Amino acid sequence: MPRSDVSSTRPKTIDGVTLHRSRALRHEATGAETKLWYALRGGQIENFKFRRQYPIGKFIVDFCCVGRKLIIELDGSQHAEQAADDKERTSWFEKRGYRVIRFWNFEVMESLADVLDRIKEALDDASAPSPADPSLRSVSATSPATKRAR
Template identity: 35%
Template sequence: MEEITPHHPHKVPDDLKQYAREMRKNMPDAEQLLWYLLRNRRLAGAKFRRQHLVGRYILDFYCVEKKLAIELDGGQHSEQQTYDRQRGIYLKQQGIEVLRFWNNQMLSETESVLEVIYSTVTKETSLL
């Protein structure tokens, strides 16, 4: 009988794994709040991961079954638009939809942010 082993097409560089671990330990307030609301399938039964690696990119939150990434951005993102654009192109090529919110939106407009995430998670994908 053939032994089945997990398939790992790309080994994640150790430095990137370590950085993702550090980011999980030092999440900003907005990310802590969203993680509290998403974890344990609290939103529409969707399973989210935090600081999830896709290629050389770390996604704040990622739902594998919906191929949905949620990014919470602070002020530094206004200075790295080129990086964010390249990252967005790569994620789109992987079939990943990205929802982006500012940290202050998450903290002051929590219900509105959750409504957008909920409607995205629960929308039916077309068969076309």
């Protein structure tokens, strides 16, 4: 029996390659993804259900709360050079009604409680603008790229 929350948010058919890749990514999680997943799974945050490595269109997002259309992306140091791609991807999601929040991997590893607080705020504030722009990150001044430059 199909689940209504899934069928209402994405096409009934997913590209086989995308589906295969999303399943593979679940087994290749980074340390930060694994740490955040253990904090999100099973409705631990206000009973909201999250999915990990969730396909939406041609993209696979790190985490998604389908019920609130909230996407959580974790970025490693390579994302400092991919800001234009991230912005385009975020725009694609926002046009479809999703909000995107981004965290650096080191934020999750070093300050999980703060990350979870920001996720709770995003879940509670359905009208919040998407803080996906790297300039809106809580510690953008201490990004891996900035640390290397110092």
